[in-house]
Amino acid sequence: MRGVAVVVAATAVVVAAGGVAGAGVGAGGAPEADLAFHGRLWMDDGRVELRMTPRNHGPVGVDDATVRLRWSAPLADEQRLPAGCARSGARAVLCRTGALPADGWGRTLTLAVRLRGEPGEVTMGIDAVWGGGAVDRNHRNDRREVLVLDTGDSYAF
Numbered sequence: 001m002r003g004v005a006v007v008v009a010a011t012a013v014v015v016a017a018g019g020v021a022g023a024g025v026g027a028g029g030a031p032e033a034d035l036a037f038h039g040r041l042w043m044d045d046g047r048v049e050l051r052m053t054p055r056n057h058g059p060v061g062v063d064d065a066t067v068r069l070r071w072s073a074p075l076a077d078e079q080r081l082p083a084g085c086a087r088s089g090a091r092a093v094l095c096r097t098g099a100l101p102a103d104g105w106g107r108t109l110t111l112a113v114r115l116r117g118e119p120g121e122v123t124m125g126i127d128a129v130w131g132g133g134a135v136d137r138n139h140r141n142d143r144r145e146v147l148v149l150d151t152g153d154s155y156a157f
Helices: 002-016
Strands: 035-044 047-056 066-071 085-087 092-096 109-114 121-130 143-149 154-156
Touching: 035 121, 035 143, 047 066, 047 121, 066 109, 092 109, 143 154
Parallel strands: none
Antiparallel strands: 035 047, 035 154, 047 109, 066 092, 066 121, 085 092, 121 143
16 A cells, blocks of 8 residues: 555646646636647557657647556556656556647657556557646647557557
């Protein structure tokens, strides 16, 4: 149970940072941003590697946002996650994006995880779970599911 408390505490830190920057305000007075995620992933011998760059189509920038990465297979117990990422349960990781300027790109996130049991394929889901306090009305580009085969081939999204 002690490990669960550590994961919950780390997750709270990832989600709590940041805020909205900019002047674009949508209906109801809430600032609006349009987050999207673009990248590549591949799997080889049960290890999934991801290179993903977040984009904000605006109209306001955000100081920080959080993206959830979910796998259809459970993650191995031990993982080496980059700074700004925390495990969230048996199949998910939450990562900070850092600042996303209006109509601009964020920093590239590079992540590698090992899956339990080395499955031959896995579906990875990507979705924004927090947009720095901004409202994102366009969910067609901030939610993705990508099927990855354990072949070493690269899959773009």
